Amino acid sequence: MHAIVVGGGIGGLATAIGLGRRGWDVTVLERQPRLGAIGAGLSLWPNALRALDWLGIGAAVEAAGGRMPERSGMRGADGRYLSRVDMTGHRLVVVHRADLHEILAGALPASVTVRTGVDVTTVDSLDADLVVGADGIRSAVRARYAPNIRIRDSGQVSWRAIVPDDGGLTSGGETVGPRGWRFGAAPAGRRGIYWYVAAPGPLRTGTPQEQLQELRERLGGWHDPIPGLLAATDPAALLHHPLQDLHPVAPMRFGDRVALVGDAAHAMTPNLGQGACQALEDAVTLAALAPDLGRYAALREPRVRRIVDRSWQMGRLVGAKGRLAGAVVRTAARLLPDRAALSSALAVTEWEPPRPEAVTP
Numbered sequence: 001m002h003a004i005v006v007g008g009g010i011g012g013l014a015t016a017i018g019l020g021r022r023g024w025d026v027t028v029l030e031r032q033p034r035l036g037a038i039g040a041g042l043s044l045w046p047n048a049l050r051a052l053d054w055l056g057i058g059a060a061v062e063a064a065g066g067r068m069p070e071r072s073g074m075r076g077a078d079g080r081y082l083s084r085v086d087m088t089g090h091r092l093v094v095v096h097r098a099d100l101h102e103i104l105a106g107a108l109p110a111s112v113t114v115r116t117g118v119d120v121t122t123v124d125s126l127d128a129d130l131v132v133g134a135d136g137i138r139s140a141v142r143a144r145y146a147p148n149i150r151i152r153d154s155g156q157v158s159w160r161a162i163v164p165d166d167g168g169l170t171s172g173g174e175t176v177g178p179r180g181w182r183f184g185a186a187p188a189g190r191r192g193i194y195w196y197v198a199a200p201g202p203l204r205t206g207t208p209q210e211q212l213q214e215l216r217e218r219l220g221g222w223h224d225p226i227p228g229l230l231a232a233t234d235p236a237a238l239l240h241h242p243l244q245d246l247h248p249v250a251p252m253r254f255g256d257r258v259a260l261v262g263d264a265a266h267a268m269t270p271n272l273g274q275g276a277c278q279a280l281e282d283a284v285t286l287a288a289l290a291p292d293l294g295r296y297a298a299l300r301e302p303r304v305r306r307i308v309d310r311s312w313q314m315g316r317l318v319g320a321k322g323r324l325a326g327a328v329v330r331t332a333a334r335l336l337p338d339r340a341a342l343s344s345a346l347a348v349t350e351w352e353p354p355r356p357e358a359v360t361p
Contacts (some may be wrong), residue, residue: 001025001291003130006120006141008035010097011262011279012134013104017055018287019130020109026319027128028112031119031135035105038237039097040160041186041194043273044280046091047351048201051280054288054353057107064103065095066187066194074174079223085173085342094186094194096162100276123258131258132291134279139264145254148199152247154269154312156180156319158198159215160239163232165192168225175222180321183219183226195229198270200321203242245312249305252282253293259286266304268306271314272348274307284353307348 003019005012008030016026044052044061052058073084108114123131123144131139142149164185174184180200188194199217204211217232250265262279282300291295 001005001129002027003132003290004029004126005127005132005134006123006126007114007134007136007139007262007264008032008114009106009134009136009262009279010038010100010276011224013260013265013285014051014055014110014133014280014283015134016112017057017080017104017109018284019290021208022287022290024111024130024290026112029118029120030116032116033117035101037097037101037112037115040162040196041094041188041191042097042100042276043186044093044095044100044274045277045349046346047349048277048280049093050351051277051284051353054284055107060103060107061095061100062091062093064099064189065093066189067214068092068094068186068267069170069172074173075175075223077175077177077219077222080173082176085345087172090346094188096188096191096194096216097131097276099189099191102305107170121169129257130293132286133258133260133264134262134283135264137244137263137267139260141258142250142260142264146250147260149246149248149250151244151267153317154243154245154319156315157162157203158196158197158243158270159211160194160196161237162188162191162234163193163195163229163234163237166228166232168228169193175226176318177222180319181218182318183222185225185229193229194234196270198243198315198319200319204240208238208240210242211235212238224277229344235353243315245269245308249301249308251297252295252300252304256291256293259290259293259296261286268275268304268308268310268311269315270311271318272307272311274311274348277349278304278307281351288354303351310348 002025004357005028070088074082172186176182185195246267252265253259261282
């Protein structure tokens with residue numbers, strides 16, 4: 001059987017690996033002139049790592065990434081912990097997007113052909129037993145079958161970068177400050193330290209140097225190592241984009257031949273760190289169950305809808321820019337028992353790959 005996967009990102013390559021190992025001939029169509037990934041760090045929670053194990057590359061990805069420090073949690077801008085979580089014994093890896101993409105590309109079976117420089121604008125002419133739309137939030141495949149699905153803007157923006165690891169990051173998690181600003185950081189393996197900022201407001205139009213200066217001024221009085229991480233950031237490495245999702249979540253299959261994975265179906269805000277994780281769950285579930293797209297959609301659609309909604313609500317809560325809203329968030333975090341905070345974070349990761357098991361490479 002032959003499958004065409006539109007899009008050579010994380011979800012597309014993972015789908016191609018899974019289908020290829022189950023005996024499918026797969027063609028990946030990527031619009032960029034070569035396979036590659038632009039971005040910074042990705043959080044891979046236990047559910048994503050189980051998906052990568054199913055694909056046979058979990059150990060390689062863990063080796064390439066960085067472990068979240070065992071002492072983590074939510075802090076205020078002054079550095080005092082609002083809640084703590086102990087990550088001892090829990091699999092949580094932060095990896096550079098490019099490293100994950102490279103490992104996925106290197107694991108493609110011989111039955112997978114990759115064609116780059118192919119911009120798919122219509123899917124009607126794609127002749128295959130299975131067509132998979134893995135072409136991101138502006139998916140041409142989704143637009144053909146579900147044109148009513150819209151990109152929803154959260155009213156928040158983010159900045160991200162990787163900086164060299166000087167050993168100054170001894171704890172992980174997120175810091176929440178006034179007026180909806182927040183900062184997070186984690187080790188990202190050999191690449192260094194991944195940091196991000198999320199804040200209410202419009203997309204900035206100034207130069208990266210001007211944007212970085214704004215961040216340094218805004219967060220310069222926050223606890224260590226935040227000022228140092230911003231000071232060590234090269235403006236050329238700064239990424240800036242709006243926080244958006246799809247609303248409503250798209251159907252994940254159309255008939256018996258077309259399916260969606262990842263952001264093409266359920267782009268989500270990053271507040272739960274589940275974007276890449278859910279794309280990997282999609283890929284493994286589709287590969288395990290294809291060509292039964294009915295079962296695939298039945299398993300995936302309710303789960304991703306819940307996660308998209310929860311991530312959106314979390315963003316509205318912690319990103320609220322009013323003084324009262326910020327005080328409510330900080331008070332709620334202090335009152336939540338540490339064990340409950342960890343259980344809440346891990347609850348969304350309770351997922352196992354469906355049978356049949358992957359073919360051993």
